[in-house]
Amino acid sequence: MAEKKPKTIEELIKIKGISSGKANKYGTPFLKLINEYEED
Secondary structure, X not given: OOXXXXXXXXXXXXXXXXXHHHHHHXXXXXXXXXXXXXXX
């Protein structure tokens, strides 16, 4: 995830080990954290 830096749920699903179920359940808060990290 550190390399791919997904910005959308669709990009998150493309990462090995992330199913659509996990992405839909945890994706939004996780993507928010990634975006906050990149802003710093």
